[in-house]
Amino acid sequence: MIEARGLERPKVRAILWLTGAFWGLHAFALFVADALDHHPNLGLALAVRLGLTVIGLGLCYGIHVVLRKLGSRPWRKKAPIVLVASLVAAELFAWCTYFGLTYAKGEPIHVALQGSLVIRTLVPWTWFFLAWVGLYLAVQYGFEAREEERRSSQLRIMAQSAKLRALHYQINPHFLFNSFNSVSALILDGRPADANAMVERLAGFFRTNLSTNPDVDIDLAKEIGLQMTYLEIEQTRYPDLEFTIDVPSELARAAVPAFLLQPLVENAIKHGGAGVSHAGPFSIAIRARSAGRRLEIGVENNCVEGTARGEVCGTNTGLRNVRDRLLTRYGGAATLKTDRIGASRFHAVIDLPLEYMR
Incomplete structure (x- = not known):
C-alpha cells in the first residue's frame, strides 16, 4: 500500500x-x-x-x-x-x-x-x-x-x-528433550551447581537463537562461538566429547548466515556421539579455510553407521536443512558436500562466497 x-x-x-x-x-x-x-x-x-x-x-x-x-x-x-x-x-x-x-x-x-x-x-x-x-x-x-x-x-x-525463518526455527526436539533429561540427572546425582550452569547455558543459547534474525548474516567468529556454547552444553551429556576449533583469525569477520552450522553440529552429536559414546571418547572438529573468494567450513565427527564411502549418518534432515538455507540465500553459488574419512569419520563441508561483515 x-x-x-x-x-x-x-x-x-x-x-x-x-x-x-x-x-x-x-x-x-x-x-x-x-x-x-x-x-x-x-x-x-x-x-x-x-x-x-x-x-x-x-x-x-x-x-x-x-x-x-x-x-x-x-x-x-x-x-x-x-x-x-x-x-x-x-x-x-x-x-x-x-x-x-x-x-x-x-x-x-x-x-x-x-x-x-x-x-x-x-x-x-x-x-x-x-x-x-x-x-x-x-x-x-x-x-x-x-x-x-x-x-x-x-x-x-x-x-x-x-x-x-522456518528453516532457522527448526529446533531439534531431541536436543531439548535430552538436555532437560541431563539437567534432571544432574539434580538427582546431587550436582545442583552443574545443573544450574547447564540451565544458564541453555537459556543463553536459546535466547540468542530466538532473537537472531535469520535474514541477516553474522560474522564467522560469532557463529563459531554459538556452536561452542552448544557443544559445552552437550558435554554435560557426553563427558567424553572433545571438540576442536580451527578458524584462522583473518576469517573471523567472514559473513555467514546465523546458525548455519547448527544442523551440522547437531547431526554430529546425534549420529556421531550417540552412536559411539558407549565405545569411548568421540570428537568433533570445526575448521574454516579460504580459497580465493570462496569460504569453506567443515564439520568432522565420529560416525560408525554404514560402511560405504560417502554414506551419510542419520536421516539427512539436518543436511537437507542446510542445503535449503544455502539455496535460498545464495542460489547455486553455495554447496554442501559430505564424505567419509576412513571407516569411522564423517565430513561435511560448506562452500560459499567469501564476504566480510561491514
Whole structure:
C-alpha cells in the first residue's frame, strides 16, 4: 500500500506532462499554421488557441473522471462509455473551436447544422480525444505494471524470508528433550551447581537463537562461538566429547548466515556421539579455510553407521536443512558436500562466497 501511494504521485505527474505536451504541441502546430496563412489578427488567434487548449485540458480531465469512475470494469463495458465520452468531448470542443476561431477572424457566426459537415467535424476530433485516451491508458498501464512488479518482488522477498525463518526455527526436539533429561540427572546425582550452569547455558543459547534474525548474516567468529556454547552444553551429556576449533583469525569477520552450522553440529552429536559414546571418547572438529573468494567450513565427527564411502549418518534432515538455507540465500553459488574419512569419520563441508561483515 505504501509503495502504491509512492507511485501515485509520479503517475499523476506523468499523465499531466503527457496531456500538457499533447495539447501544447497541438496548439503550437496550429498557431504556426495561422502564422503561415498570414492570419489577420495573429495575437488574438494565439489567445484563442490558448483558451481552446485550456478547454481541451478540461474535457480531458472530464474523461479522466469517467475512467476513474469505471474503475476495474471489463473493457467490453468500458469501451462504449469511453467512446460516448469522447464523442461528447469532440462535439463540445468542435463548437468552441468554431466560435473561437470565427471570432478571431472577425467573421460573422452562422449556426447551420449539416449532417455531412457534422460528421466531418466530429470524426477527427473524436479520434483526437481517443488518441489521448490511448496515451493516458498506456501511461497508466505502465505504472500499474511497475507497481505489480514491485508487489511481486516484495512477495518473493517475504516468501524467501518466511522460508529462511522456518528453516532457522527448526529446533531439534531431541536436543531439548535430552538436555532437560541431563539437567534432571544432574539434580538427582546431587550436582545442583552443574545443573544450574547447564540451565544458564541453555537459556543463553536459546535466547540468542530466538532473537537472531535469520535474514541477516553474522560474522564467522560469532557463529563459531554459538556452536561452542552448544557443544559445552552437550558435554554435560557426553563427558567424553572433545571438540576442536580451527578458524584462522583473518576469517573471523567472514559473513555467514546465523546458525548455519547448527544442523551440522547437531547431526554430529546425534549420529556421531550417540552412536559411539558407549565405545569411548568421540570428537568433533570445526575448521574454516579460504580459497580465493570462496569460504569453506567443515564439520568432522565420529560416525560408525554404514560402511560405504560417502554414506551419510542419520536421516539427512539436518543436511537437507542446510542445503535449503544455502539455496535460498545464495542460489547455486553455495554447496554442501559430505564424505567419509576412513571407516569411522564423517565430513561435511560448506562452500560459499567469501564476504566480510561491514
